[in-house]
Amino acid sequence: MNHREAGTFQFIESLSGTSQGPGGLHLYKAGIDLLHRVIDIDNILFASEMLGAVHGVDPETGFPWDDTKRYIDEISLPEEDRRKVFELNTRRVYPRLDAQLAAAGR
Numbered sequence: 001m002n003h004r005e006a007g008t009f010q011f012i013e014s015l016s017g018t019s020q021g022p023g024g025l026h027l028y029k030a031g032i033d034l035l036h037r038v039i040d041i042d043n044i045l046f047a048s049e050m051l052g053a054v055h056g057v058d059p060e061t062g063f064p065w066d067d068t069k070r071y072i073d074e075i076s077l078p079e080e081d082r083r084k085v086f087e088l089n090t091r092r093v094y095p096r097l098d099a100q101l102a103a104a105g106r
Contacts, residue, residue, distance in 0.1 A: 028068055028071060029071045029074075032068075032071045032072060032075070033071075033075065036075055036077075041077075041081045041084055041085065042084060042089060043089070044084070044085050044089060045085070045089050045090050045093065046069070046072055046085050046086050048066070048068050048069060049066060053066055054066035072085060072086075
């Protein structure tokens, strides 16, 4: 591991509280934790590829590699903020989608 990689993982460890270095999705968790600390909740949209698009399971956690929703679920958010991240902000940003969903009763 070079100096830059070591510094990056020390930074991630300080953000995420984990000492697990390279490998796994700890980078994603640290990034999501940081995102929620510095960006207003009204400006965050959750998006991910379909679960199962990346094959395999992280042997350290037992979770699929592409299960990133669980990192949002682990953050202590009020229910209204959670709804903003997973749905309401997207409907606000994409009003035509919102209109189609509303017309379909959703």
